[in-house]
Amino acid sequence: MSGLPTASVAETAKVFAGIVAPTLAGGVIKRRPRVMTLLEKMQADASAVQTLQKLRARHGDGLLRLAVPGRSFALVLAPDDVGRVLADSPEPFTPASLEKKKALSQFQPHGVLISAGLERDRRREWTERALETSRPTHHLAPSVRAKVADEFAALGPGPLDWDTFAPVWWRMVRRVVFGDHARDDRTTTDLLERLRLSANWSYLLPRRRRLREEFLGRMRVLLARAPEDSLAGGLAADDEVASQIGHWLFAFDAAGMVTFRTLALLATHPAQRQKARQDLASGAELGYLRACVLDTVRLWPTTPAILRDTTKELDWHGHRVPAGTGLLVFAPLFHRDDSRLPYAHSFVPEIWLDGRAQEEPSLVPFSAGPGECPAKNLVLFTTATVLATMIGDRDYTVDSSPKPGPGRPLPATFDNFSLRLTGHP
Template sequence: MRVEERERVRSGGGVGAEQVRLSRASVGDTLRVAGTVLLPTVAQGLVIRRRLVTLAGRWWQPDARAVRLMQRLRGRYGGGALLLRNPGRKWALALSTDAVRVVLADTEPYSPATVDKIAALSHFQPHGVLITRGGLRAPRRAVNEHALDADLPVHHLAASITAKITEEIAPLRDQMGGRLAWDRFATAYWRAVRRIVLGDAAHDDDELLDLLAMLRRDANWAGLRPRNDRLRQRFRQRLDAHLARREPGSLASLLPPPEPVMDPYGQVPHWLFAYDAAGATVFRTLAMLSTHPVQRLWSAADLRSGESPHRLPRLRACVLETLRLWPTTPAILRESGTPTRWDGGRLPARTSLLVYTPFFHRDDQTLPYAHRFEPARWIDANGHDEWSTVSFSAGPGRCPGRNLVLLTTTAILAALLRDREPRLLSYAKLSPDRPLPVGLDHFGLRFRLAE
């Protein structure tokens, strides 16, 4: 290796890459990863879920197949990271929590702004911090952290947020005999989200989210589908009109004035995108509380305590455990900006690194509770490991909206469950007496909230 090339090779951000094994997959194993991990994950929709594919997954259970394959690969290659033997751009797969730590503990040299992520998210948020490289990343990250109160356990607008949630969600308990399916919940949920993010004047603006959904469907195809700039402009004009009001009590009021280079308003499409996953988590948590009476009684102590809806640690733990069981971001991507030295070889620059979250959350070879609903673990600070449970990513690239999402989902559950007994009317096989499925279609969940 030439001297100048050696100087470019880094040790993985100073977090021990040289001690983490890098193996090279066989051609056969590369094809197995492509067919069992990568393609099914993309097919389900990384930016917006494809309902028909998700429905098929009830029987196919592609995530379970992927977890089993990765367990076999770890046994064959000994953990660490696995460099796939594919032509063109390089891919590597994390097979151990040590590899996850190396990849996520620093955004240099492992950038969140990967080629694939840029190709997808540019369809609707070309200036979002997740796909920002260079000097603009830090100030755009700061805009998000400030508006979302990333460093606070409870957002300072919590009282306003929970009041809006209660007004929109609580009436669902008394409509249609307390029966609740996804589409009816989603209507009320998105009214609450629009009020939280944009203010009360956005309450009925269904068209805004319809436009975003169309853009997200295009984003599922990443660079294979041309960007629809006219559609994106319509969406941004409508969004900017709401943001310009800076309605007091909304997240919009916490943004700095619009500025073309930094584009603070350009961060908001990702907030709306992320809230989609939060709604799915509410429904899955409700399914767990409907079918796990011990945990339901345990969490009900929060509702009897008389505490404000934003101070409900047991319900919050139930949400975190549901996110462990069914992570809404199955693929965390990073890209190496320079060559990095690992034990066993060098990882080339511009390698895409994949952390497949279901593997680390559902690895029953290392986690005795892998397929059980055990929310009490989240009350104990030692109940989880930062690098093995990465529902919100980890390290400096961790989702700045983590606590806001937990506040929102917990308050919604409180609004639905206070003085009500949830009963699951679908998915009869969900039970504390059998392993929980690795995939759970939230679109198909139906409940009755009985008095």
């Protein structure tokens, strides 16, 4: 068995400059708005994808090891390999990669994503029970609908930007997760934001233990008071649960960004908007709007870098992969692969409804396999409900640039923080 093909030092440097550095600068755990605006100006994801496509053309589409001192690290370049790596998680491809453990333990020391073995199984099991992973619609749907309607009614017509949208989003999230008593508890979500900013630095910053204790302490108090009609209702008020819910809150931030971007797509794509409105009129499960959200995450994945570590030595198509090798699946490489996908740069929610997306193992907006996002259905339901409320009786226009639209390729990087819309009654 030979070792994996290895990128040259110059190629590795290009991967760092074009993919790793911009991803880290944008903030992996908490996005940095100013850097995101800059990355959008540079259309950073377009050059990242081109760099990887060139490496794939040169080295073939197996795993490509990077010339990194002190750490075995490889890129996943083939669509089928994405499917295999994610399907075979957590053994031999654990989601609890070194980098993720360092970063996420800032605010979720017991998080399922950074757990292994029986502990991971147990945490995943109760997480799935609470989030009702396998049900398309959570049993708390009526209460979520009412909270969304309540909060989003506050958004009148007129200018809408991230600073107007985000506070409404967070009031809704705190009510859905902890109940109405948490509606205005900004202190807890602000504390989480500070911890997440530190988590962006993964290895480089020490744990902020005192801040983390304060955050987990506040979470335990919120948990102890969580009513039946909240996601946290009935869960224990301990550090284990507080830690998982730290992840839920963190991930609801991504869901807010996706909702805002989907609104911009619906504002600028009349055909899709019309279909979404028909969906509302049918009073069904908002299947088309859910597909709109899925396609938005395909176009701009909120977890662009899916990381796995190998837990043992492997034979990969005749090549030896040492135990402890870090693997990077850079989702935009696959989601925007215009050599294979005719819809790569367009907004096509239909692919999620007619089976085309399911045929592609490397379209993984919510990951896939045993480590797939356990909140996928809950997120799709909640975001679709928010969008239904917003577009139900109002049209929006996009006032900022770049303005997405049907007749031209969509931007590779699309910054939610500088996006501005106007609602028209």
